Amino acid sequence: MTTPNKTPPGADPKQLERTGTVREIGSQAVWSLSSCKPGFGVDQLRDDNLETYWQSDGSQPHLVNIQFRKTTVKTLCIYADYKSDESYTPSKISVRVGNNFHNLQEIRQLELVEPSGWIHVPLTDNHKKPTRTFMIQIAVLANHQNGRDTHMRQIKIYTPVEESSIGKFPRCTTIDFMMYRSIR
Amino acid sequence: MKFPPKIPNRKTKSKTNKGGITQPNINDSLEITKLDSSIISEGKISTITPQIQAFNLQKAAAGLMSLLREMGKGYLALCSYNCKEAINILSHLPSHHYSTGWVLCQIGRAYFELSEYMQVSIENEVRRIENYRVEGMEIYSTTLWHLQKDVALSVLSKDLTDMDKNSPEAWCAAGNCFSLQREHDIAIKFFQRAIQVDPNYAYAYTLLGHEFVLTEELDKALACFRNAIRVNPRHYNAWYGLGMIYYKQENSALQKSLDINPQSSVLLGHIGVVQHALKKSEKALDTLNKAIVIDPKNPLCKFHRASVLFANEKYKSALQELEELKQIVPKESLVYFLIGKVYKKLGQTHLALMNFSWAMDLDPKGANNQIKEAIDKHYLPDDEEPITQEEQIMGTDESQESSMTDADDTQLHAAESSSRMVFASARWNNKRRCL
Numbered sequence: 028m029t030t031p032n033k034t035p036p037g038a039d040p041k042q043l044e045r046t047g048t049v050r051e052i053g054s055q056a057v058w059s060l061s062s063c064k065p066g067f068g069v070d071q072l073r074d075d076n077l078e079t080y081w082q083s084d085g086s087q088p089h090l091v092n093i094q095f096r097k098t099t100v101k102t103l104c105i106y107a108d109y110k111s112d113e114s115y116t117p118s119k120i121s122v123r124v125g126n127n128f129h130n131l132q133e134i135r136q137l138e139l140v141e142p143s144g145w146i147h148v149p150l151t152d153n154h155k156k157p158t159r160t161f162m163i164q165i166a167v168l169a170n171h172q173n174g175r176d177t178h179m180r181q182i183k184i185y186t187p188v189e190e191s192s193i194g195k196f197p198r199c200t201t202i203d204f205m206m207y208r209s210i211r
Numbered sequence: 212m213k214f215p216p217k218i219p220n221r222k223t224k225s226k227t228n229k230g231g232i233t234q235p236n237i238n239d240s241l242e243i244t245k246l247d248s249s250i251i252s253e254g255k256i257s258t259i260t261p262q263i264q265a266f267n268l269q270k271a272a273a274g275l276m277s278l279l280r281e282m283g284k285g286y287l288a289l290c291s292y293n294c295k296e297a298i299n300i301l302s303h304l305p306s307h308h309y310s311t312g313w314v315l316c317q318i319g320r321a322y323f324e325l326s327e328y329m330q331v332s333i334e335n336e337v338r339r340i341e342n343y344r345v346e347g348m349e350i351y352s353t354t355l356w357h358l359q360k361d362v363a364l365s366v367l368s369k370d371l372t373d374m375d376k377n378s379p380e381a382w383c384a385a386g387n388c389f390s391l392q393r394e395h396d397i398a399i400k401f402f403q404r405a406i407q408v409d410p411n412y413a414y415a416y417t418l419l420g421h422e423f424v425l426t427e428e429l430d431k432a433l434a435c436f437r438n439a440i441r442v443n444p445r446h447y448n449a450w451y452g453l454g455m456i457y458y459k460q461e462n463s464a465l466q467k468s469l470d471i472n473p474q475s476s477v478l479l480g481h482i483g484v485v486q487h488a489l490k491k492s493e494k495a496l497d498t499l500n501k502a503i504v505i506d507p508k509n510p511l512c513k514f515h516r517a518s519v520l521f522a523n524e525k526y527k528s529a530l531q532e533l534e535e536l537k538q539i540v541p542k543e544s545l546v547y548f549l550i551g552k553v554y555k556k557l558g559q560t561h562l563a564l565m566n567f568s569w570a571m572d573l574d575p576k577g578a579n580n581q582i583k584e585a586i587d588k589h590y591l592p593d594d595e596e597p598i599t600q601e602e603q604i605m606g607t608d609e610s611q612e613s614s615m616t617d618a619d620d621t622q623l624h625a626a627e628s629s630s631r632m633v634f635a636s637a638r639w640n641n642k643r644r645c646l
Contacts, residue, residue: 044393050426054396200574201543206328206357207511210451210481211421 036144040104040183049101049185053093056184061090064176072182077106080178082115083167089177091165092128099186100124101157103148103165106181109141114174116141117167122148124160131164141171157187278308286317290445294321312337316347323350326509328357338367345371345378349414352384356391364388379405379412386418395426413443420452429456455481510540517549526553544573 043049058069062085071079072091083089109116118139125131135148152158163184167177281304288297298321301314308314315337322330334351337344348371355364368388371381382405390398399422405415420435433456439449499516503509513536520529533550540546551566 047393050393050395055426055428200545201540202359203510203540204514204543204545205359207326207509209421209455210448211353211356211418 034139034142034146036142037104037147038145040145040147040185043102043104043185048188050188051183052095052098052100052186053182053184055098056093056095059092059094061085061088072179075181077108077180080112080180082178083176087168087175088121089167091179091182093163093165093184094161097159097161099157099159100150100163100184101187102185103150103163104181104183104185105146105148105165105179106144107139107142107146108180109143109171112178112180114170114172115176115178116171116174117169117177117179118171119167119169121166121168122150123164123166124150124158124162125164126161128162131162134158278304282308282314285314289317289321289324292324294325297321310336310340312341312344312347315340316344316350319347319354320350323354328354331355331358342370343374345375345380347380349380349383352380352387353418356387359391361388361391364391377408379409379415381405382408383415383418386422390422390425395422398422399426411442413439413446413449416442417446417449417452420449424452424456432456451481510536510543513539514545514549521549521553521556524556526557529553542573544570547573
């Protein structure tokens with residue numbers, strides 16, 4: 028194999044949301060960055076716009092910290108595009124979770140090769156279940172072509188939707204059942 | 212239009228009928244009202260003496276009163292949530308009154324309270340007849356939300372917001388539309404707008420509360436439901452919302468909402484499950500029976516009754532219930548899952564497997580979730596014996612792929628362990644606290 032396989036793009040996370048099985052909770056979290064260029068900060072990272080991006084402005088590793096009350100997180104979705112970002116595209120990302128800054132443990136490390144779309148990162152613990160945590164840190168350890176700073180266009184974080192109605196059965200599938208599931 | 216009989220006859224007729232309201236009386240009185248107005252419009256006032264005119268007016272007033280009395284009776288029945296009664300009374304109104312916005316809206320609301328969302332054609336009538344009408348449309352929008360008809364709902368909300376930006380109903384409809392698309396933040400924004408437009412509109416608070424529940428912001432939801440109740444203490448929907456939140460927080464307070472609306476089968480279904488969770492299974496069965504008597508078509512009630520029977524080890528009756536349910540809702544994977552569990556308990560593993568695979572067919576993602584959930588619960592490990600038998604049976608069945616058999620394996624194991632899972636609130640609640 029002469030050229031490594033490129034990372035294939037994943038599905039648009041909006042599709043995930045429409046299934047009703049996950050819910051985006053980034054809006055309930057506090058986001059912070061290790062560094063950023065003025066005008067290219069957290070807002071650009073969370074604005075649902077793939078044209079705007081976060082540009083870091085310091086030394087590696089570049090960090091994105093997401094803090095919330097203890098929640099189950101299932102999937103992390105990152106949008107990265109080699110064609111537009113070239114040497115700013117992250118190539119090695121480490122995802123760490125924990126209670127606070129001093130308590131983080133790496134649970135995932137990804138290698139990206141010329142990504143061109145959404146990357147879905149499932150956040151599962153040793154028992155293959157979604158993790159419950161207070162904080163997630165995404166660390167960019169290296170960029171393509173050994174670039175120093177990184178661009179990240181969009182990050183979304185998803186929690187599984189609990190079957191809120193009564194009983195411990197999995198979700199119902201037909202409208203006939205769902206019609207009677209709740210009073211509204 | 213027939214000519215009224217001679218006036219002396221009319222006099223005697225109306226005297227005898229003053230006590231009761233009969234259909235012909237209303238019709239005749241209305242005929243007179245119409246005749247009255249038509250005569251006046253034809254400019255024939257000179258031919259009618261003042262006495263006759265006064266008489267006519269009196270008859271017209273009586274007719275009007277009887278009409279209003281009927282409508283009032285219907286409205287009273289609706290407000291006490293005797294919805295079937297209300298529909299009965301209101302459908303007996305003469306047709307030109309029946310086909311008005313107000314009456315059809317009340318009937319639509321009655322069907323809504325009965326959870327018969329399929330009768331949404333009534334609401335369509337309203338839109339057709341009075342397409343400027345905004346009141347009562349919020350019920351229509353919630354009906355469409357239940358039926359998950361997103362196109363119709365978005366059309367409705369666009370129309371309403373275009374028509375009247377200052378009405379809370381329009382913003383409620385818009386909020387429902389986005390909630391159906393699972394854009395909860397936007398839905399919340401619209402419901403807040405509805406509240407801004409009219410702070411005394413209880414339903415907007417309730418809908419906002421439900422949205423907060425969906426985004427898991429339970430304290431804000433509690434505040435909203437309380438606001439709704441402050442505005443309208445008889446808004447059973449808000450009491451239900453409060454009850455559900457407390458149920459999640461491991462208390463139960465659904466009784467109040469049931470007091471206000473004793474006819475809602477959905478509500479009764481919920482209470483049945485809560486009671487079962489609190490180990491009052493007999494009571495739970497009672498409540499669920501009541502619910503089913505009220506609305507025999509509510510599949511979820513039957514499902515919960517079947518699961519209560521299953522938990523109480525009355526497998527034959529549970530099976531019977533589930534067979535009926537299969538007829539009503541043939542495509543629901545949960546039904547097959549429960550049937551599979553019952554067969555597993557009865558030891559008929561072939562049928563159990565069949566039903567489990569049907570269930571997984573109908574909902575592959577649901578099956579994965581339940582495997583994961585069930586494996587999480589550590590229960591008595593005396594399922595090894597039946598499982599090995601399972602493996603033997605499945606080993607001989609070459610037609611299934613290995614991944615499918617593995618999934619079935621784990622699913623059966625999970626089903627076995629979850630079948631031991633009585634709806635014991637203590638254990639379940641403990642688990643929830645530990646998570």
